[in-house]
Amino acid sequence: MPQVVAQGKLIECESQANLRKVLLDHDVDLYNSGSRVINCRGLGSCGTCAVKVEGEVSAANWRDQTRRSLPPHSPTSELRLACQTQILGDVKVTKFDGFWGQGSQIVWTPEV
Numbered sequence: 165m166p167q168v169v170a171q172g173k174l175i176e177c178e179s180q181a182n183l184r185k186v187l188l189d190h191d192v193d194l195y196n197s198g199s200r201v202i203n204c205r206g207l208g209s210c211g212t213c214a215v216k217v218e219g220e221v222s223a224a225n226w227r228d229q230t231r232r233s234l235p236p237h238s239p240t241s242e243l244r245l246a247c248q249t250q251i252l253g254d255v256k257v258t259k260f261d262g263f264w265g266q267g268s269q270i271v272w273t274p275e276v
């Protein structure tokens with residue numbers, strides 16, 4: 165079973181589980197500030213669920229690539245949209261600041 169480490173939590177999940185759902189189901193603060201309320205609920209259009217993911221996950225799909233190619237995101241950043249990402253193996257997740265999680269300051273790490 166894959167293990168997800170995020171915000172100091174160790175979570176076990178099924179292979180191919182959706183990263184957004186796994187994080188929210190375990191009370192990880194996926195969204196920053198107002199985006200907790202104003203987000204697309206996993207459609208891949210708002211871009212606020214962006215996180216850095218280290219580990220084995222699905223390849224970025226077209227929704228993920230398209231939204232992250234638009235400001236304030238950058239297609240060259242190493243972020244992924246959690247709602248468009250399937251967990252395939254053990255992963256570590258980091259959240260950055262900014263409404264869309266697009267900032268350079270860490271909000272939480274895998275461990276804390």
Ligand code: FES
Nearest residue numbers: 206208211213247
């Ligand atoms: S929740 Fe909106 S893009 Fe992921």
